[in-house]
Amino acid sequence: xxADDLLAACEARFSQAIAARHSAAGDxxxxxxxxxxxxxxxxxRDDPALAFNFLVDLTAVDxxxxxxxxxxxxxxxxxxxxxxxxxxxxxxxxxxxxPSLTSLWKAANWMEREVWDMFGIRFDGHPDxxxxxxxPEFQGHPLRxxxxxxxxxxxxxxxxxxxxxxxxxxxx
Amino acid sequence: MTGEPARRLSDVAADxxxxxxxxxxSHPASHGTIKFNLRLDGETIVDCDVEVGYLHRGFEKMCEQxxxxxxxxxxxxxxxxxxxxxxxxxxxxxxxxxxxxxPERCTGIRMIMSEISRVTDHLTCLGMAANEIGAxxxxxYMLEAREALYDLVEAVTGAxxxxxxxxxxxxxxxxxxxxxxxxxxxxxxxxxxLADCDQLLSxxxxxxxxxxxxxVLSREDALxxxxxxxxxxxxxxxxxxxxxxxxxxxxRVEFEVPVGSTGDNLDRFRVRFEEALxxxxxxxxxxxxxxxxPIGVDDPRIALPDKRDVYGNIEGLMNHFKxxxxxxKVPAGEVYQAVEGANGELGFxxxxxxxxxxxxxxxRPPCFIAMSALGAMLRGHMLADIIPTFGMINMIGGECxx
Numbered sequence: 332x333x334a335d336d337l338l339a340a341c342e343a344r345f346s347q348a349i350a351a352r353h354s355a356a357g358d359x360x361x362x363x364x365x366x367x368x369x370x371x372x373x374x375x376r377d378d379p380a381l382a383f384n385f386l387v388d389l390t391a392v393d394x395x396x397x398x399x400x401x402x403x404x405x406x407x408x409x410x411x412x413x414x415x416x417x418x419x420x421x422x423x424x425x426x427x428x429x430p431s432l433t434s435l436w437k438a439a440n441w442m443e444r445e446v447w448d449m450f451g452i453r454f455d456g457h458p459d460x461x462x463x464x465x466x467p468e469f470q471g472h473p474l475r476x477x478x479x480x481x482x483x484x485x486x487x488x489x490x491x492x493x494x495x496x497x498x499x500x501x502x503x
Numbered sequence: 504m505t506g507e508p509a510r511r512l513s514d515v516a517a518d519x520x521x522x523x524x525x526x527x528x529s530h531p532a533s534h535g536t537i538k539f540n541l542r543l544d545g546e547t548i549v550d551c552d553v554e555v556g557y558l559h560r561g562f563e564k565m566c567e568q569x570x571x572x573x574x575x576x577x578x579x580x581x582x583x584x585x586x587x588x589x590x591x592x593x594x595x596x597x598x599x600x601x602x603x604x605x606p607e608r609c610t611g612i613r614m615i616m617s618e619i620s621r622v623t624d625h626l627t628c629l630g631m632a633a634n635e636i637g638a639x640x641x642x643x644y645m646l647e648a649r650e651a652l653y654d655l656v657e658a659v660t661g662a663x664x665x666x667x668x669x670x671x672x673x674x675x676x677x678x679x680x681x682x683x684x685x686x687x688x689x690x691x692x693x694x695x696x697l698a699d700c701d702q703l704l705s706x707x708x709x710x711x712x713x714x715x716x717x718x719v720l721s722r723e724d725a726l727x728x729x730x731x732x733x734x735x736x737x738x739x740x741x742x743x744x745x746x747x748x749x750x751x752x753x754x755r756v757e758f759e760v761p762v763g764s765t766g767d768n769l770d771r772f773r774v775r776f777e778e779a780l781x782x783x784x785x786x787x788x789x790x791x792x793x794x795x796x797p798i799g800v801d802d803p804r805i806a807l808p809d810k811r812d813v814y815g816n817i818e819g820l821m822n823h824f825k826x827x828x829x830x831x832k833v834p835a836g837e838v839y840q841a842v843e844g845a846n847g848e849l850g851f852x853x854x855x856x857x858x859x860x861x862x863x864x865x866x867r868p869p870c871f872i873a874m875s876a877l878g879a880m881l882r883g884h885m886l887a888d889i890i891p892t893f894g895m896i897n898m899i900g901g902e903c904x905x
Contacts, residue, residue, distance in 0.1 A: 355836050355837070355838075356599055356600060356602070356836060356837075356838045357599075358837070358838060358839055360837075384726055385726060385729060386729050387729060387841070387848065387850065387867060388839070388850055388852060388865070388867040390852060390865045392854055392862075392863045393863075404852065404865075406839055406850070406852065406867070410726070410740075410742060413747055413748065415839070417837075417839060436727055436728075436729065437724070437727040437728045437729075437875070437876070437879075438727065438728050438729030438872060438875065440875060441871065441872070441874075441875035442872070445871075449563075463555065463556060464555065464556035464559045464904055464905070465556060465559070466556075473561060473564055474563060474564055478564075480561075480564060480565075480568060
């Protein structure tokens, strides 16, 4: 499906839930609210006409000074049809949380951990909400626009591997 | 630790015959800084938690500090086994956002250099993986082949690894005059070495026993984990972005998309091996049909002016100054562009606010996503199976940890 056909198909299915849409540069994009996110993603994945079986990427953007401040950005791809869709969920600074998609795609596990690590956006229902690229004692979320690029972090005490042997959480 | 008595390893082991060990982050048999938190029953892996991030340099944060062209040197250092593919992927993404296409020759050169990079990447992966399970000579043969290709890359870009070859709308320099002859000589060496390594490894009992049936990931799991590239193709799914969404000139060359059947390490090895040979053929076809012409767009808002104009007239000088100090003005908007990296789908999601600096540069790193499935691939296998499985993922720290 072309970008405009895709948008029309999404509009027909979830017209109430779609807050905005565009197809700039040929990338079909829809903006949805977090309340209906899991149901919409499930439909996008399971509807045979759309069949977005691939969660390609999951990231966030910090639009500091704008309300709502954050956008969580999902890129979906359909192997059977070869089309792509970008889904965005605006997230408010006061309650930075979106539902986790780990029940739909295993790929969401690490990518959501990375967004938590880098932006401080929580993913409700995530089985293993740890930092991933940074260490546990790290303070702040470095990809936020108000995190200074030259900020230093305090030294952390060495962890004793025998006293704290296994900090693994849920299974991947 | 004060207060509570220290736990000893023997106490941990006594818990339930499960031994907890930490492998890495600096382990001599794993190329890449990574830590495995393992729970073992004897030598069988019960659970494996993979810790990444040891090479995190803040790539995405750094990209927000400079102009759009300043990202190219950082992009080299993502997957440093195939830096040219990163360069090309990022350049294509910015060009898609601006809405320009590069001249035919520039596009052709980018495809040639991407494919040479794909071969160096596969040679790194295959050679190191063979080396780590004891086939040291095959490992060094492949490094020799890689060196022949690095010589080609150096002849074009001036550097072996840190190439910084692409610019927005152009490439840094044209191919040298004798490039075709150099390619013929280098490829003859590479083909000879690959044939030797094929004989050394493909039916080698030790090698096959270490690889076959290990690290299997079903096709359903691979899709759910978002795995792309050789790991996905090893499960029998012929998905390759060069075929599915042809970019550059991939629709003008003939090539096959090799696939496996079982999705084990041996299939991954064979898929990469076959892909390297296909890439050599793509380079030769692309060189034969490479048209003459300019290697960059002729647009004063994007391309630096000729040096004669910079030193010769005020317009040229101002143009140069504005482009260097303020950067190329990329229109406000967002774009996602993916290319087929050596490890899978390498995507760039860019957000521009219309100034000369990127507002957000997100890279979708194929091996980070593959690493998230490593725990599942290893469960139930033996401790020693970590090494070939990890080797076949080809985790490149620069790309995985960014």
